[in-house]
Amino acid sequence: MAAAAMPLEELERWLQARVDRQPIATSLAMLDGYVAAIVAGPVSMSPLDWICPLLAIDADAFNHGDTPEFAAIFAVALRHNDISNVLRPRPTSSSRCTGANPW
Template identity: 70%
Template sequence: MYNAADNAAIVLPLDTAHIGWQVRFDPLPLLVAQPKQTPTHDPNPSPKENQYRIVGAEQLMSSHSSLPMLDGYVAAIVAGPVSMSPLDWICPLLAIDADAFNHGGTPEFAAIPAVALRHNDISNTLSTAPDRFAPMHRRKPSRDVDPRPWCQGFYAAMRLKLSAWAPLLDAGNVNHGLLLPILLHCRDDQARPLLGPPRSGRETKNFLRNAHADIPAAVEALRQYWMPIRYARAR
């Protein structure tokens, strides 16, 4: 089901085309009324069981509504700074314990290969054809893209190893802009905007409406950024 080779990637230098990102997203105070530093540790840890649950196994197998959050979560696992055992990220995702891997014929067991398959699909796409990577965003009734569930799933996976993400959570880091198209759409445990309340006005509204278009390039840029660190740790 899981093969380490599926998570291997071609090491390429960070594409200078992504520098425009930092230029575009650095003026965050223009868009956020009270910008705040993203914490590098989880300020509100939940009980260990189901701590970062995104979807239950039965919900995953019976509904498409949970797929955007799952997709964002798995994308963060693939592109993030730490190589993790499948048990360490699939169990929190599905709110199951490790024993579920040993019992066939259950919704939990059926969900595990579905999640692993999506992980391998994302890893293979980013490794071989990153320009084809497309997040599974939800659509609003207006047919506009709603990136919030996908981004919230991505952030939930970040929280598994939030300290490892710390360099990019530092607003003073020139590469902090790589996370902004994602974190702009996230909320904290009190349902407040993770980066602070946005300013009112049409310019901010239009910016937020279109920021999702930068997410695919951001995910690949994050993968490239973390790759030397991730595989140095894995040795």
């Protein structure tokens, strides 16, 4: 069976239920802020380096596609992509014509 991303409402409940494990994010708002910082940060980070503490999971969770942890990882990856698409600079019409960077 293919792994599916955890729906955001379920992810919110899942995060709140893990408070005793001390994840960085205990709500979707915190998760979004953390992911936005990862996206906008000056350096790239391995997903293992930021998703594991974000969700308070072991790196081995990436290897098991049929678990709630993996469904949460998948949801975070999709959320990362959504936030990245929002924050990504859009080319201006002049930069498309000249190839110049607008800033």
